[in-house]
Amino acid sequence: MxxxxxxxxxxxxxxxxIGIGQVTLAQDNTQTQTGAASWYGSKYHGRKTSSGERYNKNDMTAAHNTLPFGTKVKVTNLANNESVIVRINDRGPYVGKRIIDVSEVAARKLDMHGAGVANVKVEVIELDGKAIAAGDPIRPxxxxxxxxxxxxxxxxxxxxxxxxxxxxxxxxxxxxxxxxxxxxxxxxxxxxxxxxxxxxxxxxxxxxxxxxxxxxx
Missing domain, CATH: 3.30.70.1070 (Sporulation related repeat)
Structure with missing residues (x-):
């Protein structure tokens, strides 16, 4: 035993x-991720997020598993080139290999609300209140x-x-x-x-x- x-x-x-090394390397080399995005809405409205804030389905926010709370990212739906800027205030998603969960209002603006899941590009544009230049390292x-x-x-x-x-x-x-x-x-x-x-x-x-x-x- x-x-x-x-x-x-x-x-x-x-x-x-091993996992830490891979995640850190990926974040250091680029501020861009591509993968599946999903969204969460009314079921979670008003619930406390991992950052301590209350989730508001009408706010431009999102959940990400490694980026620091407060980070602003640009999310682009690769199917239609629609983009939004959201602030990370929660952790997730925890389903499959999805890379980000956006709020309901963000999903509507990305035109992915009906489909539920979309292939997206996520670009870090602001970290700790500071704009991120291309090539700057991002650590989770x-x-x-x-x-x-x-x-x-x-x-x-x-x-x-x-x-x-x-x-x-x-x-x-x-x-x-x-x-x-x-x-x-x-x-x-x-x-x-x-x-x-x-x-x-x-x-x-x-x-x-x-x-x-x-x-x-």
């Missing part, structure tokens, strides 16, 4: 780190697991040893920061391309009492 769990754990680690939001914060460096190192004993291939970072004038040693685990991956890995750590808090890295 322990051997099987270790094998699964190692497979997850390898998959996550990455996540880590903060396993603990200690005023004692010795205790932090001891926790790091426990994590390495759990799995020697685990990426563990010890980072010192000043919080309210006091030096605090944070123990962070891994770098994940999505919150979902980090949460899944945190569940594995929970079995050993080593879970932490998932946060953006």
């Amino acid at each position: 322990i051997y099987n769990r270790k094998c699964i754990l190692l497979t997850v680690i390898i998959f996550l780190f 939001n990455l996540f880590t697991i903060q396993q603990g914060a200690f005023t004692s460096e010795e205790m932090a190192l001891e926790q790091t040893k426990k994590l390495k004993a759990f799995d020697k291939n685990l990426q563990v970072e010890l980072k010192a920061e000043k919080i309210e004038g006091k030096k605090v040693h944070q123990v962070r685990i891994g770098t994940f391309e999505s919150r979902q991956h980090a949460e899944a890995f945190n569940e594995l750590l929970k079995e050993e009492g080593l879970e932490g808090l998932v946060r953006e890295s």
Whole structure:
């Protein structure tokens, strides 16, 4: 049982780190993606999005799995060349290989409301309030697991040893920061391309009492 769990754990680690490398490379090389887009409307109207905002089907917004919240992108329907500019404020889509979920009003302007899905081009035009020039690198939001914060460096190192004993291939970072004038040693685990991956890995750590808090890295 322990051997099987270790094998699964190692497979997850390898998959996550390979996946991170591929996503980062793709975003660094270009600000443009092409693929399937879908939309979401009345069913989700008023619900809280991943950014904490309430979804409004009449706002020009969209969900994307890696771009930072607040990023503005131009979405072009490749079938009719209709374009809209939307702001990323949610995560998704989680169906197949779709690359973006646009709001209902954006879907209508793209003339994809009836079809439900369209082949689109997504171009990043503004990041963190700044216009993006061609060739500028775009990095997705990455996540880590903060396993603990200690005023004692010795205790932090001891926790790091426990994590390495759990799995020697685990990426563990010890980072010192000043919080309210006091030096605090944070123990962070891994770098994940999505919150979902980090949460899944945190569940594995929970079995050993080593879970932490998932946060953006």
